[in-house]
Amino acid sequence: MGYIDSLNKLTNSFRALPGVGFKTAQRYAYSVLNMEEEDVKTFADSLINAKQKIKFCSECGNFSESEVCESCLKNNAEIICVVAEPKDVLAMEKIKNFNGAYHVLHGCINPLEHKGPDDIRIKELIKRVQKYKTKEVIMATNPDVAGDTTAYYIAELLKPFGVKVTRLAQGVAMGTDLEYADEVTLSRAMELRNNL
Amino acid sequence: MGYIDSLNKLTNSFRALPGVGFKTAQRYAYSVLNMEEEDVKTFADSLINAKQKIKFCSECGNFSESEVCESCLKNNAEIICVVAEPKDVLAMEKIKNFNGAYHVLHGCINPLEHKGPDDIRIKELIKRVQKYKTKEVIMATNPDVAGDTTAYYIAELLKPFGVKVTRLAQGVAMGTDLEYADEVTLSRAMELRNNL
Numbered sequence: 001m002g003y004i005d006s007l008n009k010l011t012n013s014f015r016a017l018p019g020v021g022f023k024t025a026q027r028y029a030y031s032v033l034n035m036e037e038e039d040v041k042t043f044a045d046s047l048i049n050a051k052q053k054i055k056f057c058s059e060c061g062n063f064s065e066s067e068v069c070e071s072c073l074k075n076n077a078e079i080i081c082v083v084a085e086p087k088d089v090l091a092m093e094k095i096k097n098f099n100g101a102y103h104v105l106h107g108c109i110n111p112l113e114h115k116g117p118d119d120i121r122i123k124e125l126i127k128r129v130q131k132y133k134t135k136e137v138i139m140a141t142n143p144d145v146a147g148d149t150t151a152y153y154i155a156e157l158l159k160p161f162g163v164k165v166t167r168l169a170q171g172v173a174m175g176t177d178l179e180y181a182d183e184v185t186l187s188r189a190m191e192l193r194n195n196l
Numbered sequence: 197m198g199y200i201d202s203l204n205k206l207t208n209s210f211r212a213l214p215g216v217g218f219k220t221a222q223r224y225a226y227s228v229l230n231m232e233e234e235d236v237k238t239f240a241d242s243l244i245n246a247k248q249k250i251k252f253c254s255e256c257g258n259f260s261e262s263e264v265c266e267s268c269l270k271n272n273a274e275i276i277c278v279v280a281e282p283k284d285v286l287a288m289e290k291i292k293n294f295n296g297a298y299h300v301l302h303g304c305i306n307p308l309e310h311k312g313p314d315d316i317r318i319k320e321l322i323k324r325v326q327k328y329k330t331k332e333v334i335m336a337t338n339p340d341v342a343g344d345t346t347a348y349y350i351a352e353l354l355k356p357f358g359v360k361v362t363r364l365a366q367g368v369a370m371g372t373d374l375e376y377a378d379e380v381t382l383s384r385a386m387e388l389r390n391n392l
Contacts, residue, residue, distance in 0.1 A: 010246040040247040044240035050206040051236040
């Protein structure tokens with residue numbers, strides 16, 4: 001089957017998706033051949049449409065079809081939850097009762113990836129804090145070295161503006177078996193233990 | 197994020213792929229937004245192209261861009277390997293030294309799926325056997341009830357034509373731990389045991 005050119009090209013296209021190897025891409029390609037022509041057309045259109053229509057919101061930096069996204073129009077920026085990537089907004093939105101605004105940095109400060117403070121949307125965050133007189137900035141970057149560095153860096157930067165900067169609590173996750181928790185998580189949980 | 201229409205549509209398109217649930221589809225959709233516009237265009241084109249260009253080979257019934265596929269042009273039909281689906285040809289081609297032709301039935305006889313002998317490409321197989329004076333037909337349908345039924349049915353049908361009909365050997369797979377082999381496989385392997 002190595003010689004069906006358009007099938008090979010389709011397989012290669014699927015391989016560009018995250019976590020998709022050759023076998024999975026081939027399986028996807030075969031399934032496309034079994035779809036209705038109409039559905040394949042819709043699939044192709046949805047790819048082009050999404051890529052062309054979706055830009056970044058000028059306020060929060062999240063994906064949006066309009067200049068300012070609905071979340072920014074709806075929620076006031078008294079509390080801003082700062083995340084690294086658009087997909088983290090999705091994760092945070094699982095908490096149904098958070099009504100503040102989001103701010104997407106598009107990365108973290110990470111020397112290994114040659115990303116400094118000027119490469120992520122920190123300036124935009126400071127502008128928003130000043131403009132909307134934000135009372136609290138919640139740093140919801142990932143609990144790893146890059147995420148922690150970014151959180152501390154932004155906390156320092158925001159000090160002059162008198163805004164409260166908080167960080168998502170770190171510790172053992174709900175439902176974890178302590179037996180299987182890693183030592184860094186455990187020692188962090190011990191360090192940050194709460195009064196009962 | 198529930199309100200970005202084109203992102204939702206793209207996510208839905210990805211969900212049509214086999215084994216892709218909501219989370220995976222969402223992950224794929226996000227990755228498309230991070231691709232270059234050029235690459236997304238290529239992706240969309242490859243979908244349309246594959247669907248429009250790839251038809252079935254008039255001889256073997258496998259996917260092909262031309263009226264008769266390259267495999268049928270290249271290999272003579274002295275030996276025909278009969279499989280249920282196009283993807284099975286791909287699996288069989290892993291055996292590098294098989295030089296015969298293939299024949300894709302597009303299904304097996306399966307009353308549960310309302311598929312009878314007339315719904316799969318059996319007539320076409322008989323025509324080929326007569327036309328090319330085929331010496332051997334290898335039934336490589338899956339080793340399950342539908343596959344076995346189809347194999348026996350076709351073997352009976354081909355008897356008048358004096359062609360040898362064989363079936364892929366069944367037994368324990370290479371590298372299997374006998375401890376974990378299922379009882380049907382084991383009893384079949386016992387029944388079909390070979391002399392050493």
